[in-house]
Amino acid sequence: MADERPNRPMVRIDWSNLLPELLRLVMFRLLVKDTICASAVCKAWYESSVSCLMNNRRPWFMKYSLTSHRGPCEWYDPMQRMSYLTYIPEIIGMSVYHAKDGWLLMYKDGSSESFFFNPFTRKLINLPSCEHYNESAAFTCAPTSEGCLVFGVTNIDRDNNFVGINTLKIGETKWETTHFKSFGGLFTSKINIIFLEGLVHCFGWLDWIPVFDPSNRTLVNHMAEYDRSLELSSGCYFVEIKGDIFFVKTGGEKLRFFRLNRNNKGWSWEEKDKIDETSTIFGASCGSVCRSDLPTSLRNKLLLSNAPHPMIKTYFSDGEKYLTNDSGTPFWDRHPKYQCVWIEPPKQCIDFI
Template sequence: MFFFNPYTRELINLPKCEFFFQAIAFSSAPTTGTCAVIALKPITKYIIRISICYSGAIEWITQDFSCSIGFDLYMHSDLVYANDHFYCFSSGGVLVDFDLASRTMSHQAWNEHICPYIHNENDEWFNLPKRIYLAEQKGELFLMYTCSSEIPMVYKLVSSDWVEMSSTTLDSVTIFASMYSSETSSGGPTRLGVVGMWNSVYFPKYGLHGKGCVSYSFDKGRYYQHKLLLKPTKIWQNQKELCPLRSLWIEPPLKDILDLMKR
């Protein structure tokens, strides 16, 4: 296991992790000296294994934690770092909160936020691929459900409750979805450069052989397939992967990108 900077080609090795994991994240750049890497694996519905490794360490620290209200073993979000805590959300409406400083884990459940695409008596979505994403923007958590070409459902954690977001409440936040690590951007043209990119969700690719990313605009209320800008049709449901597992978003340096890549 290692960190790799694709622009500077810098490589920083980590010790081998002896345990299989389903989600992994880190707290800061590995060059800071305070970087913590967290790997998460639900062992059973009520036991979650967490492994920790710090920059310069020679081994991982592993501990099992109990989750009395139950955690979905397979349908859960990526792992997100915010405000010295790591978070992961499961389809059963359970948010796991790992405090890095005290190395303790807590959890909270919201029955009203059980994924509707999964826990629904209607078989309409039964055979369609479903995903759960978690992201942060300036310390605030955003939760998103997707199901094939259905409208993405986005929520923001406000005062211990998940509030559904719309084009007016997203406040120019754009989500770049990935099963490994979803990124966000805000602030309009200074970050994104294009007005039409605000209040949107971007997916790396649609379909196993799709070319170019796909986005959903909350302002326009529709999907776009760049660069073709196709209108959504039923045939999209046969191209099931909005977010293939091997896809990952990377935020490039603000300056001298081409110069770094030439090196």
Template sequence: MSTEITEQNAENQTWRDLPLDLLISAMSHLEIKDNVRASSVCKSWYEAAVSVRVTEQPPWLIHFPKSRNSYEFYNPSNSEKHPMELPESLSGFKVRYSKDGWLLMSKNISSDFVLFNPFTMDLVVLPYLELWYGYQLVGFSCPPTSSDCVVFTIKDYDPGHVTIRTWSPGEATWTSKQVYESQFLDVKHNYLVFSNGLFYCLNLRNDLAVFDPSLRTWKVLDVTPPTRPDHIDDESWCAGKFMVGYKGEIFVVCTFGNEQPLVFKLDLARGVWEKMENLGGLTMFVSVNSCESRTYVDEGMLRNSVYFPKLCDDETRCVRYSFDERRYDPVEHSVNWGKQSSSEDIWIKAPEYGYEMV
């Protein structure tokens, strides 16, 4: 008799009756959008879903409101500002790329490159680099405190001649790699993301190429460019782009004045850019020289949104686009993002909680 009751109870059990530890284990494998949906099923699912959500601190915006030697950190979650001064040795330097709390900086068309941490004031001076009229695209893989750090520069000197140079901690000179293929880079509007151990490069024509620093190989991928809407002119389509990486995924955000941005996710298996209707719960922070993304940001920040490197006129918030609300905030942001290639404002990974500004 007891056996029959046990079997009947087992048949009547549902997913809602799973032990909390099993629910938590299952929830830990869900993306944020699925986590949020699961949390609405019942009380036990809500508790399990919320318990595994890791709140991520949004990046800060480095804003240059006054001169090249002064700047501000702007925290978009609470609108706090922290004015800072660059060291005298970096006078005249500009930010070229940002990753993991570090900045890659150089003087205009200069061969003097440095890696600078504005929170700790640590400075790494890179070896002299002969660029001949400046770089076209630069970036780095991770902080120079790691032996895995690779600083990457790429330059097209003339048609069919691509030169790639890299540097890693402990090296006294740059390592060169020349590739004789069709010219890839453009005079402007080139984009770079480091993901899955590779540097992904996107040019004005939406061609995509990768450089593998471990194998020192360069390859232009057979990927069909994103489809341009009929009502968007060629100049706007080519200019208003941002490339974003997130946990191995590569995205392109295309903007056109006050219209809704278009977002495409790279599908390497199919060789296409897949159009997305929304960000699936992601929050993206985009700028010309570097982009950041988060899954579950602080209270006060909007998920499924894109934050741009531009403060509103009242300077209390950033311009953003919400895919949930289908609008910009402010609605009339008066900025054509396709014309913002010269913007020096850039997002940087913020320090851990409890950090005090020096």
């Protein structure tokens, strides 16, 4: 029997004429490698894909074993909820001080040797040996950028509470160390370091906040008022959000947020109900970062790794309070010897994936 349906003319759809808003929504939901492939279709798709790759680079969660010499490095992309495995022999037996701009500042326990390592390009930059072992350390920007400063804290005389500040400008061959009398206690490996407004803020306590000025090598100890019922333990995060420093406390009935008020009358921790609705906090023991340029599906959330367990706990706001939903968390074992860090992948990581 003949097909009696009328012959309809083929309608040619020009996908390049999609509204830019729709294109961006599509690009946001693609894997990085698919976004790069889509950029080759036409000019409109290229412009939309570049916008996604460059302006919405979300950190990835990186986790590897500190004890295994064979275990892979695992990556988790929170936007796509995708995990990847790679083998990186250079980081076996090494720990992370700090991560920023796709680079890791690494060291071997008990050694004064440290180095920069990019786990995507595998580029390694050795640093000069420091006379004093850094308990904690951080850096201002990628070591390939002009003006990168490495900052470390050390204990000089434990009996008399003398501490040291070690700094190194990339390109120099020697660390510069300045000694100070500590009024609050010795530095530990639990110090959180935040660079803000040209100053280095050290957080290992709530009531005592050392602030170092690299320009004149001075250290000012600020005393801050705070809720005495608070204790610093696992599940505590310090993060800079749009020019303010916040302390996030987990472990109770609800998340608690405290903003550091810094003024001439004195410093204090003021409790807040929530963070900015456009912000997302990626928290880990060796540093936390806040992003406010992410797709809607990632906004107003907290993705927190509570070291030493390599798990991510996600909190989201229902408008009044923060709830937790672990359904999107990758299942990893709870072995306690892991290094966990949030790190920003390169703009084009097709070769890495």
